[in-house]
Amino acid sequence: MSNYILTSNRSSVRTITLNRPEVFNSFNREMGKEFQQALDDASADPSVRCVVITGAGRAFCAGQDLKEVTAPDAPDFTVIVEETYNQSVRRIRSMEKPVIGALNGVAAGAGANIALACDLVVAKESASLIQAFSKIGLIPDSGGTWFLPRMVGMQRAAALAFFGDKLPAKEAVELGLIYRAIDDEAFNEELEKLGDRLAALPTRGIGLTKKAFNASWNHPLTEHLTFERDLQMEASQTDDYQEGVAAFLEKRSPQFKGQ
Numbered sequence: 001m002s003n004y005i006l007t008s009n010r011s012s013v014r015t016i017t018l019n020r021p022e023v024f025n026s027f028n029r030e031m032g033k034e035f036q037q038a039l040d041d042a043s044a045d046p047s048v049r050c051v052v053i054t055g056a057g058r059a060f061c062a063g064q065d066l067k068e069v070t071a072p073d074a075p076d077f078t079v080i081v082e083e084t085y086n087q088s089v090r091r092i093r094s095m096e097k098p099v100i101g102a103l104n105g106v107a108a109g110a111g112a113n114i115a116l117a118c119d120l121v122v123a124k125e126s127a128s129l130i131q132a133f134s135k136i137g138l139i140p141d142s143g144g145t146w147f148l149p150r151m152v153g154m155q156r157a158a159a160l161a162f163f164g165d166k167l168p169a170k171e172a173v174e175l176g177l178i179y180r181a182i183d184d185e186a187f188n189e190e191l192e193k194l195g196d197r198l199a200a201l202p203t204r205g206i207g208l209t210k211k212a213f214n215a216s217w218n219h220p221l222t223e224h225l226t227f228e229r230d231l232q233m234e235a236s237q238t239d240d241y242q243e244g245v246a247a248f249l250e251k252r253s254p255q256f257k258g259q
């Protein structure tokens with residue numbers, strides 16, 4: 001693996017860092033492949049109970065590297081969107097572990113929508129999100145036209161997509177687009193606390209909750225109630241469920257192991 005993607009472990013938290021700071025961590029195809037491999041590795045590793053995605057340098061991710069798409073031998077957008085972005089978003093949403101999008105700086109274009117695919121997004125107060133696609137005559141991809149109207153409603157989604165205005169982190173919180181905006185100086189400390197808190201939760205139950213959230217967009221209520229029932233049965237067979245019940249009855253804090 002090249003240095004386009006860096007990974008590190010702290011306890012049960014795996015951090016995946018987008019590492020092309022000289023181009024604001026914009027994606028090329030090689031970086032996309034490495035990012036997906038890093039997601040696969042984190043998903044498969046039982047010692048990992050929370051994943052953090054962040055960027056090196058001043059930006060989280062500026063989206064697509066336009067030098068790649070304008071090169072004489074560039075693949076068409078079907079290939080780029082599917083291979084680099086769609087495959088990444090699918091992995092984030094299907095991973096049965098909590099994923100934090102940690103915006104250390106601007107998240108623009110596909111970079112913004114990769115962030116929105118995460119389960120929780122926290123950002124430095126100085127960070128911002130930009131649906132930059134309209135600036136060059138494109139549409140929000142990487143799930144942008146799916147996430148935005150569901151998160152903020154059609155009117156605000158249209159304004160964000162059409163105008164491509166910079167959305168400061170605090171305003172993104174007010175819109176319900178991200179979870180928290182954190183003072184820049186306290187960002188790393190608060191991010192560690194959040195990662196530790198998520199990693200200490202019953203990982204299987206969190207993963208099944210995420211699975212239920214994903215499915216809820218496509219299920220009528222009656223069908224979804226049955227889906228919830230079946231997932232609850234699966235959750236009730238985990239070791240963490242047994243530990244949670246025992247801890248409740250014994251009036252102590254549970255010690256979940258993610259199993």
